[in-house]
Amino acid sequence: MTENPHLTRRPEWASLADHRAEWQAHLRDLFEADPGRAERYVVTVGDLRIDYSKHLITDETLARLQELATATDVFGLRDAMFRGEKINLTEHRAVLHTALRAPRDAVIEVDGENVVPAVHAVLDKMADFAGRVRSGEWTGHTGRRIRNVVNIGIGGSDLGPAMAYEALRAFTDRDLTVRFVSNVDGADLHEAVRDLDPAETLFIVASKTFTTIETITNATSARAWLLDGLGGDDKAVAKHFVALSTNGEKVTEFGIDPDNMFEFWDWVGGRYSYDSAIGLSLMIAIGPDRFREMLDGFRLVDEHFRTAPAEANAPLLLGLLGIWYGNFFDAQSHAVLPYSHYLSKFTAYLQQLDMESNGKSVQRDGEPVEWQTGPVVWGTPGTNGQHAYYQLIHQGTKLIPADFIGFARPVAELDDRLAAQHDLLMANFFAQTQALAFGKTAEEVRAEGVAEEQVAHRTFQGNHPTTTILARELTPSVLGQLVALYEHKVFVQGAVWNIDSFDQWGVELGKVLAKRVEPALTEGADVPGLDASTAALVAAYRDLKEV
Ligand code: F6P
Numbered sequence: 393m394t395e396n397p398h399l400t401r402r403p404e405w406a407s408l409a410d411h412r413a414e415w416q417a418h419l420r421d422l423f424e425a426d427p428g429r430a431e432r433y434v435v436t437v438g439d440l441r442i443d444y445s446k447h448l449i450t451d452e453t454l455a456r457l458q459e460l461a462t463a464t465d466v467f468g469l470r471d472a473m474f475r476g477e478k479i480n481l482t483e484h485r486a487v488l489h490t491a492l493r494a495p496r497d498a499v500i501e502v503d504g505e506n507v508v509p510a511v512h513a514v515l516d517k518m519a520d521f522a523g524r525v526r527s528g529e530w531t532g533h534t535g536r537r538i539r540n541v542v543n544i545g546i547g548g549s550d551l552g553p554a555m556a557y558e559a560l561r562a563f564t565d566r567d568l569t570v571r572f573v574s575n576v577d578g579a580d581l582h583e584a585v586r587d588l589d590p591a592e593t594l595f596i597v598a599s600k601t602f603t604t605i606e607t608i609t610n611a612t613s614a615r616a617w618l619l620d621g622l623g624g625d626d627k628a629v630a631k632h633f634v635a636l637s638t639n640g641e642k643v644t645e646f647g648i649d650p651d652n653m654f655e656f657w658d659w660v661g662g663r664y665s666y667d668s669a670i671g672l673s674l675m676i677a678i679g680p681d682r683f684r685e686m687l688d689g690f691r692l693v694d695e696h697f698r699t700a701p702a703e704a705n706a707p708l709l710l711g712l713l714g715i716w717y718g719n720f721f722d723a724q725s726h727a728v729l730p731y732s733h734y735l736s737k738f739t740a741y742l743q744q745l746d747m748e749s750n751g752k753s754v755q756r757d758g759e760p761v762e763w764q765t766g767p768v769v770w771g772t773p774g775t776n777g778q779h780a781y782y783q784l785i786h787q788g789t790k791l792i793p794a795d796f797i798g799f800a801r802p803v804a805e806l807d808d809r810l811a812a813q814h815d816l817l818m819a820n821f822f823a824q825t826q827a828l829a830f831g832k833t834a835e836e837v838r839a840e841g842v843a844e845e846q847v848a849h850r851t852f853q854g855n856h857p858t859t860t861i862l863a864r865e866l867t868p869s870v871l872g873q874l875v876a877l878y879e880h881k882v883f884v885q886g887a888v889w890n891i892d893s894f895d896q897w898g899v900e901l902g903k904v905l906a907k908r909v910e911p912a913l914t915e916g917a918d919v920p921g922l923d924a925s926t927a928a929l930v931a932a933y934r935d936l937k938e939v
Contacts, residue, residue, distance in 0.1 A: 408457065440862075473487050494691070511668075532594075557572070729773070738874075747768070796860045
């Protein structure tokens, strides 16, 4: 790997800055000058057709971005990641979520040990357990069949399985109720279990560290709810609680039988973990075969990222496009807009993946960055967003690059009437990217007979960049492909920005302070060192509590 000198002093950076300074073209001009771009600026990866023609780029832009990727040795770091090198510098860890979907015969070593057999041993154990729950062979303490599965976790131990469960609902066993509890607000657990029978409920406690306060608090309350419901026999825990963790000691301390623990490893980052044991709730819902299809989808994109040439490498291209807007057009955010109800949690999942990975302001060696890093990622499924915030994307003052994700077919189980609505959904999908790119000129508005005083209001500047990701349908494999695409896109950006995309120190301070403040709220204790504003807020809270 090459050393990474100051990014913005690189000639490749200066070359992009010059290119940006000269940039004037509107997407209308670009398509007029080069009708071939609609076919040329498309990359197909597995089932994903990724169209990037509606971007503020030319061949020249792409060439200069590729030069930056070469200069910053993105592919060198990629290879180091796939080899299992400890590229998570601050935690001295390998970054090997790709090993979670490696084939059985692959060899990937961490500290001289091949990790692939252990990955498959856990997958097999998960498949066995999921099969027993699904078939009814695994019963609760009173001998009743498990009909409810409640995953208790937060961050990566919640968002991934919750997102994927929603995405693949059409593939789930509809006789099982699967819920996800994450918030330490007691209302979350209350609502999740209020209509459930403890005798038929399995809790999956998902926590990489098994020390996360929200998860341990909720799991403790869930255990109390279970025991209250089942007559207080501690032995019930063994049939109703399993753990997903890297920390066997803490799992045992909590009272969960180590046989009921599904292991993963410190080289799996929380936000990269739902294809590990953390996906157990999903596997129970969709079954082991579908889960493996999803892993195949991940692997397909891993292989693409590892082997495709730079100019046809989708994660590289998407990563570089984000850098073009974030670093040279001052775009602050990036919208991800799925036109699929089933992807309603996809963007929330990506928020952690992207923002926890690349929300950094120091370089890998601790020196401050002097360039923008990760964007604010946001969005909700279309067409709901069209009737809410799209106004700002179309006519506001901010540049918001957006990814549109859509499918040619609705999920198979919709009846004919509802399936027929799919074309209307997708008509909106195509119309939006067209409107965003090409807009509507004042002349076009006038030609419609609009009164002159309204012309400016009804004009659409256009020139808003979008990527369109189209697949035939949302299957487990396609979901795996989509997630791996974004994982590697985030990787590319972190590599160029020279930041550690795999630690998350920024979440620690709040955790420490919350621990310090809690006694002041529960016991009225004095908290030394509280700032004046927070001390006044705490005092007001205490007063309000007592009124
Ligand atoms: O606080 C942030 C974080 O560490 C995330 O990175 C992680 O996904 C989440 O908390 C949950 O952590 P754990 O799985 O250890 O409970």
